[in-house]
Amino acid sequence: LKAMVGRSFISIDELSNEELRGLLDLSKAYKATYGKGSSVDPVTAPKPLTGQSMAMIFQKRSTRTRVSTETGMNLLGGHALFLGPSDIQLGVNECMKDTANVLSRFNSLILARVYGHADILELAEHATVPVINALSDKHHPLQTLADLMALEDHFGDLKGKTLAWVGDGNNVLHDLMLGCAKVGMNVRIATPKGYECDAGILATTQSLASENGTKPVFTTTDASEAVQTADVIVTDTWVSMGQEDEYKKRIAEFAGYEVNSELMGKANEGCVFLHCLPRHPEEVTDEVFYSDKSLVFPEAENRMWTVMAVMAAQLGRY
Template identity: 80%
Template sequence: MLSNTFRALQSPAAAARVAALSTAKRGMSISSLTQFEGKHFISIDQLSNDELRGLLDLSKKYRDTYGKGSSVNPVEAPKPLTGQSVSMIFQKRSTRTRVSTETGMNLLGGQSLFLGPSDIQLGVNESMRDTALVLSRFNSLVLARVFAHDDILELSKYATVPVINALSDLHHPLQTLADLMALEDHFGNLKGKTLAWVGDGNNVLHDLMLGGAKLGMNIRIATPAGYDANSGVLETTKQLAAENGTADVFETTVASEAVKGSDVVVTDTWVSMGQEDEYEQRVKEFDGYQVNSALMAQANDGAVFLHCLPRHPEEVSDEVFYSEQSLVFPEAENRMWTVMAVMAAQLGKL
């Protein structure tokens, strides 16, 4: 990413050539998504490097086209998903996932249907297989936000249309696309940057370390004893790190050790939905893991902070959360651009 200072020193002709090259490069990466048509989106490691690059660049293209800063009239903007629809199954509530998907699908000309716990009891009144087969006859896509990862796997096994994992207990790939997009907007090329995770070894961490490794980032993970990342996902991360020239995948139980020398500090809720009865125990065992100014001071100059929301004060102090270091709200906005890219790519409507 060129700095504003450098851009200011360029002649208009040189700046135009750079912009044209950037646009051409983005177009080439987006064209690689032709191989993604019809595929399920279950976890980041299932993407090829080209598909990951293409989804990030398509997300940026959609933001440029449909975003509030765009000169394009939203009414006159392209509607590539006209006539398409997505069923959204929600076992777990979410502000960002529902609003981003419904709004994004509308911007692209399609329709979305919300199916909450009172609308559909996944695998209870009707088998997962039958649900998948029925929704596939009505809709172009099925998006599901569930508790058990096995539910996503079963849906994708029987659905005859592409399935999107909008969160399971093992993976949260849509969040990772939004995070990586926010980081690329801030830093440009992420290769060689160091990402530190401080908190629970959960689904958000799993896809973020997979995606970071694919882009050549160093990964440093601090989790309390007993809250480690899934061993299988961690092993896959190390394999991807070796393949993509990542220098380091480091694990510790000490938050400051992970944050030292990092460019990005990330945390998440300590108590996920369904774990409410563990609240007191978890808060006690996560003592010392709050991301505050003292912890951020251990990171590199210019380090930034991410949190996927909703956020609680014990996880991150106000002075960090609302600071200039925080990319939390651009990160949240990116949830819309990235889900738009995934849906369009799965349907071959780029």
């Protein structure tokens, strides 16, 4: 993980396979040390980020990302500041460049959840401390770490396993497909026409897939076809934050993409279900969401272990 020191974390493809492995291993070590059920006394537990601080810019809502990061930073001995849209001058009186410069003088890290991906790139360009992308319209790399950790905890080695995405070709899918290719998983994607994933990210994933010896990414508009041979089915909301005006249109155009027991039944025996949350009622039935095949709550918990690993790696203090 040494090469991650001082670097920003914007998307999963920026990690080498070894860095991705190292982050997942460190996340598991943190869970063992700081998790419920650990015998380590929280008072004497190591606090490698003592004296470090992180500014957290949130342009949109969050439960998991905000709480996991603030709490995780605290467990490691550091301090995190939540800066919501009306807390700082950004966007009203001050531009991203100046905000990046000023926050870099106070803090050791800056995390940001933004609408446009260009904002996170601009922040990283002008910050003199490492930046963490906590979701943009294009990428959600922290989520992928949590998802891969949940899958490894369930299956062990993921090489040769198959992931099927059924739903919107969005930010969550983008990092997940890149991450799957890096750990040797096959990827199958069903999106409605007009909701395909980013073409550039698909091309990058195809080359990672061939480098890592997986099958080429398979894309279709047919959910039933995508889930054939799947060991895990993943979906996300059909209406991401910022797309609320398109709600009616999207619900209509995603007809047939609900993850339900019938669809799960077309996948491999033992197929599990993931969802980054928050979940909306239309994309997955309660029967699947609350079933013993659903890993959604361990997946959510892993958001904390994995972001702890990212922060520690960027600061070179474990």
